[in-house]
Amino acid sequence: MTKRTSAKYKIDRRMGENIWGRPKSPVNRREYGPGQHGQRRKGKMSDFGLQLRAKQKLKGYYGDLTEKQFRRIYAEAERIRGDTGENLIGLLESRLDAIVYRAKFAPTVFAARQFVNHGHLLVNGKRVNIPSYRVRPGDVIEVRERSRQLVVLLEAVQLPERDVPEYVIADHSKMTATYVRTPSLSDVPYAAAMEPNLVVEYYAKN
Incomplete structure (x- = not known):
């Protein structure tokens, strides 16, 4: 059993998006991040930052999987023929x-x-x-x-x-x-945009 490492709505706040489309999400009321520094003005995010954020958002969406679990799923997606990003979505949805x-x-x-x-x-x-x-x-x-x-x-x-x-x-x-x-990315009804291509870029460099 995977231990949830953070409150689900904290994930929303951290991402600044209502990633599950839930009416009770605090992002519906406060679009800034959690904590005392949450309202600081955000600078332009680097490519690495965008890739990391895409990975954290997709990982968080499926119940805040551990990094070890998510990395294992990604490695399997990489081994399957075809587009790795699409394969990753298919594995997560299955x-x-x-x-x-x-x-x-x-x-x-x-x-x-x-x-x-x-x-x-x-x-x-x-x-x-x-x-x-x-x-x-x-x-x-x-x-x-x-x-x-x-x-x-x-x-x-x-x-x-x-x-x-x-x-x-x-x-x-x-x-x-x-x-x-097995669905493709376009089939999955995500409430917020997911970018598995950025997740692939993240792991390609790390």
């Missing part, structure tokens, strides 16, 4: 916790990770409690029978602020979701 979030079985990425950790899900009929579990196209994720009346689940399904993307088919009456295909 995580079980990401699919749970996309299917609206949890209100946030953090809640999705907890939902998986607590053993509320079956993948192709087998219980899986590892958030980083790689879901393959065609896999069916199902909320366990005894977990279907959880308040957090029922509230998440009703959330109006986001829709289920086309690469996930969710049936909320049966509490099932099917991962249809």
Whole structure:
């Protein structure tokens, strides 16, 4: 289980963007960063700064993954044929916790990770409690029978602020979701612009 190293809304404040599109984000009220120096005027960011920020934003979006975890996913994306940035997005979106979030079985990425950790899900009929579990196209994720009346689940399904993307088919009456295909960057409904090309540049130099 990954330990969350910082409050989710602090990530928003640090980035200066509402990266999950949540109505409660403090960025909706205060667009400056957290802390006593948050309101200082920002100078022009260097290329390295832009690349680092893109990496931190993408890493933070998926539940503030550790650097070791994120680097491992990037290394795998690099080994796959094709565009490394697109491969990176595909790998991140195929995580079980990401699919749970996309299917609206949890209100946030953090809640999705907890939902998986607590053993509320079956993948192709087998219980899986590892958030980083790689879901393959065609896999069916199902909320366990005894977990279907959880308040957090029922509230998440009703959330109006986001829709289920086309690469996930969710049936909320049966509490099932099917991962249809690996998405490209343009398929993923990010609330804030993600720049995996800058992440690739960052790791190419570091």
